[in-house]
Amino acid sequence: MKSVSGADAVRRKLSILDDRIVKHVGRANAQSGGELVRIAKVLHPGDGTNKAAIHGTANADGSYLCDFGPKAKVTEGKNAPRPFVNPALTVTRKKHKARAARAMKNGVKEAFGG
Amino acid sequence: MADGPALALQGALVAALSANSAVTALVGARVYDEPPQAVTLPYLRIGDIDVQPFRTDGGAKAWSVIFAIEVHSRPIAGRVEATRIAEAVAVALDEQESALTVAGHVVEWVFHLTQTVGREADGKSYSAAVAFEASLSE
Numbered sequence: 001m002k003s004v005s006g007a008d009a010v011r012r013k014l015s016i017l018d019d020r021i022v023k024h025v026g027r028a029n030a031q032s033g034g035e036l037v038r039i040a041k042v043l044h045p046g047d048g049t050n051k052a053a054i055h056g057t058a059n060a061d062g063s064y065l066c067d068f069g070p071k072a073k074v075t076e077g078k079n080a081p082r083p084f085v086n087p088a089l090t091v092t093r094k095k096h097k098a099r100a101a102r103a104m105k106n107g108v109k110e111a112f113g114g
Numbered sequence: 115m116a117d118g119p120a121l122a123l124q125g126a127l128v129a130a131l132s133a134n135s136a137v138t139a140l141v142g143a144r145v146y147d148e149p150p151q152a153v154t155l156p157y158l159r160i161g162d163i164d165v166q167p168f169r170t171d172g173g174a175k176a177w178s179v180i181f182a183i184e185v186h187s188r189p190i191a192g193r194v195e196a197t198r199i200a201e202a203v204a205v206a207l208d209e210q211e212s213a214l215t216v217a218g219h220v221v222e223w224v225f226h227l228t229q230t231v232g233r234e235a236d237g238k239s240y241s242a243a244v245a246f247e248a249s250l251s252e
Binding site for chain 1: 180
């Protein structure tokens with residue numbers, strides 16, 4: 001029986017890959033989510049109480065939950081006042097995609113020591 | 115004590131919008147922080163200003179600012195007036211760092227993010243929010 005030299009090192013790197021990806025992409029998601037929440041807040045037509053209900057939560061799996069508050073559906077609806085969620089998403093989408101891709105690349109780089 | 119970035123920017127926005135001929139042609143001198151009780155439409159109001167400090171090396175201070183200018187139009191003028199004013203506001207401030215004199219601060223950059231126009235609760239008049247992002251330093 002013959003062992004393959006180098007496989008252990010690769011396996012070790014692969015084993016930490018998930019962790020590094022979650023770390024980097026999670027950080028990027030939190031930054032992007034925070035940005036989305038800030039823009040949504042300034043676009044929201046409601047008063048301070050409704051704006052305060054807009055908030056974000058970073059999850060352990062690296063995702064970021066943006067909660068646009070109980071009035072989000074009303075203000076986003078067809079027959080109601082100003083929409084704010086979709087304009088905020090539209091303006092940030094490209095930037096957030098690029099940030100996530102960069103984070104993914106950094107995660108792989110860190111795991112493989114590049 | 116000198117004003118912080120939010121208050122200093124607020125003053126600069128009122129001054130810059132009041133000095134812009136395309137904006138004043140549409141709203142006159144009615145650019146407010148808090149509009150008076152019996153306000154004449156259309157008018158502009160400084161909306162939310164969200165300030166977050168940047169992490170910087172050394173002692174230099176800098177802030178990321180996201181802010182909105184609210185547009186309130188006349189009931190009879192429909193969506194067109196609100197949109198027209200919103201567009202004039204966007205042109206007046208987008209990449210116009212030199213137009214913004216923020217006391218005690220330097221405007222590194224300012225750009226138009228997005229805008230949204232919608233019907234007010236009265237079902238007749240329209241309002242808009244024009245959002246910008248800026249970077250200020252000491």
